[in-house]
Amino acid sequence: MMTSAVNHYFCSSIGRKQLVAVTGLLLCGFLISHLLGNLLLLAGPDVFNIYAHKLVSMGPLIYLAEVGLTGIFLVHLGLAIKLNIENLKARGGKQRYYKKTNTGHGTTFMSQTMPLTGLVLLVFIILHLLNLKFGSYYPTTVAGVEMRDLYRTTMEYFQNIGNAIWYSFAMVCAAIHTAHGFGSAFQSLGLNHGKYFKHVKRLGYLYAVLVGGGFAFLSIWAHMKGV
Amino acid sequence: MSAANTMTLNLKIWRQKNPQTEGKLVDYRVENVSPDMSFLEMIDVLNEQLIHKGEDVIAFDHDCREGICGMCSMMIDGKAHGGFKNTTTCQVHMRMYKNGDTIVVEPFRANAFPIIKDLTVDRSAFDKIIMAGGYITANTGNAQDGNAVLIPKPIADEAMDAAACIGCGACVASCPNGSAMLFMGAKISQLALLPQGTPESAKRTLNMVHTHDTLGFGNCTTHAECEATCPKGISIEHIARMNREYTKATFTYYEKNRSEGGA
Numbered sequence: 171m172m173t174s175a176v177n178h179y180f181c182s183s184i185g186r187k188q189l190v191a192v193t194g195l196l197l198c199g200f201l202i203s204h205l206l207g208n209l210l211l212l213a214g215p216d217v218f219n220i221y222a223h224k225l226v227s228m229g230p231l232i233y234l235a236e237v238g239l240t241g242i243f244l245v246h247l248g249l250a251i252k253l254n255i256e257n258l259k260a261r262g263g264k265q266r267y268y269k270k271t272n273t274g275h276g277t278t279f280m281s282q283t284m285p286l287t288g289l290v291l292l293v294f295i296i297l298h299l300l301n302l303k304f305g306s307y308y309p310t311t312v313a314g315v316e317m318r319d320l321y322r323t324t325m326e327y328f329q330n331i332g333n334a335i336w337y338s339f340a341m342v343c344a345a346i347h348t349a350h351g352f353g354s355a356f357q358s359l360g361l362n363h364g365k366y367f368k369h370v371k372r373l374g375y376l377y378a379v380l381v382g383g384g385f386a387f388l389s390i391w392a393h394m395k396g397v
Numbered sequence: 398m399s400a401a402n403t404m405t406l407n408l409k410i411w412r413q414k415n416p417q418t419e420g421k422l423v424d425y426r427v428e429n430v431s432p433d434m435s436f437l438e439m440i441d442v443l444n445e446q447l448i449h450k451g452e453d454v455i456a457f458d459h460d461c462r463e464g465i466c467g468m469c470s471m472m473i474d475g476k477a478h479g480g481f482k483n484t485t486t487c488q489v490h491m492r493m494y495k496n497g498d499t500i501v502v503e504p505f506r507a508n509a510f511p512i513i514k515d516l517t518v519d520r521s522a523f524d525k526i527i528m529a530g531g532y533i534t535a536n537t538g539n540a541q542d543g544n545a546v547l548i549p550k551p552i553a554d555e556a557m558d559a560a561a562c563i564g565c566g567a568c569v570a571s572c573p574n575g576s577a578m579l580f581m582g583a584k585i586s587q588l589a590l591l592p593q594g595t596p597e598s599a600k601r602t603l604n605m606v607h608t609h610d611t612l613g614f615g616n617c618t619t620h621a622e623c624e625a626t627c628p629k630g631i632s633i634e635h636i637a638r639m640n641r642e643y644t645k646a647t648f649t650y651y652e653k654n655r656s657e658g659g660a
Contacts, residue, residue: 175603179647183576183616184606184640253616260575260615262506268411268422269501271475276622277573284618354619360641362634 184358186249191355193246198348198377200239205384211392215321216312223317247292254285280350287347294340301327328392337389345382349375404430404496408443410455411503416511422501432492436479437462437469439491440502457516462487464628467563470570471516472503477567477626485565485628505570509577509613520566522612523580527564529608530601531584533593546592559587561629568623568631574615579623581609582636589642599650602642 179185207225210218225232302323310319328334352374356362361370405428413420427443434442437459444454460468469486473479479489494500502516510518548556560583568579585602588594594601617636624633 175647175650178603178607181610182606182643183578183610183614184643185647187616187618188640188644253618257574257576257615257618260508260613261573262508262510262575265420265506267472267475267503267506268409269475269503270472271480272622273476273480273571273625276571276625277620281618281620282573350619357619357633357637358617358640360637360639360644362637364632364634367634 183253186253187358190246190249190253191358193242193249194351195355196242197246198352198381200242201344201348201381205381208385208388211321211324211388215310215319218321218324219310219312219317219319222320223312223315226318243295247288250285250288278350280346281354283346284350287343290340290343291347294336294343297336301333322397325392325395325397328389329397331393334389334393338386341382341386341389344385345378348381349378352377402432403428404432404491404494404498406430406439406491406494407497407499409499409501410516412455412515413504413512415514420512420515422503430491432490434491435462435487436471436473436489436491437487455516456514458518459487464488465563467565470505470518470520470566472501472505472570474501477505477571478565478628480626483628483630485563488628505566507566507569507572507575507614509575510566510569518566520564522614523564523566523577525612526577526581526605526608527584530597530604531588533588533597535593535596537593548591552590556587556590559583559590559631559635562587562627562631563629565628567626567628569614571622571626572615572617573620573622574618575613576615576617576623577609577612578617578636578639579627579631579633581605582633582639583631585639585642586635589638598642599646600652602639602646603650606639606643 180189207221210221228235302320305323305327308319308322309316310322311317328337353367353371356367356370361367405426408425408427409422410425411420412423425443427439427446430439430442437457440455440457447454458468458470460466462469464485464487467485469478471478471486473486473489478484478486479493481489481493504512504516504518505520506512506518509522510520512518562580562583564580566580569575569577572579585598585605588601589598619633621633624631
């Protein structure tokens, strides 16, 4: 019974959405550390490059973190796609409502666009890795240590107005995605209690504005500043 | 009732002969509708007209017509039970509409609720979820003294809020994912809150959730459209309680195989 219940969990509606919730919250945590790192751009090229160099010099630890992060991301993505396909089917096959009006007290623009904003973020992440992490490599020397001039790669990337706009758009999508996802994750994990839940939801909105806004601000700042 | 007060309404009603054939919206015009009629009485009037014309009447579910049985359904103008707060279709009155209004009437649509005829859908999937564990098996014997089992008032109230579920299926019909989480959450929550229900809560939750998943219902993505359309105003907090019960049951509950029974 024990093992079968646990096996069931990973196939069940509630078990899978709890996995989406946990991985989503972990990704939210990653975004905070990523944003804090990016804010070092404001401190100038040397500080930013030293930070980036420290990260890639961590050896096996950074590979472990990268593999873990990729795993979390793939679980989140894979299960979300699977659940969404099931949900489309569960709506009622080919015949949908001729007229369907939302009450205005339930579903929101944020909750309705979750699959869409999620897909934008998927495309964004692939391009983001190609353009920056695997983007042009400039060597530089800071305090006698040879390292990558990631500052230059980043600033050059944002000189293109198209890149800056696309980046900001993706970050607005990230904000919309997390604004619903944050509170929804708590609900899925069973952490909805009349006493605190409205604060949890507010915290989700605050997170969305700060993190999405923070990234978008940096892209605009980088564009305005020039190389 | 003077004739001046009556309304004329244009209806677009879903007609479908049986589960196999395709259905379509058919236009009807109903005259002399009193504002004091309920929505179902208005359809009764239309059906009378159809009988006089020798046409097939519109099939729709109904029973108590006082908002407590959960039989009436219908998506009225795109909203389950018409979308009025805490109101079932039978309690929707025609005074909520204006003379000359066009009203679209469709059946509840979900993969797990196949259409039987016109506005009637098969909601027996709900019965299957209940049969999987939505009850207690203890032999309760005679009624106990009312104060023998003490239950704090807020807990009793919360359980009563969940017990208000009449199993109408509006939650499934309005859910963008066709999920029955609010229905199931209410049933599991109601029993999990009370001392009579707690001993079997883990097994009940596992069985009900696994049954739900095999019946073609979708997965919750917390739109909360169910809560907004529930004619009994049931909160999605009950879904959260079910999620907690389910997680707890998955990782802690198990039964030893006892061939000779316990001492």
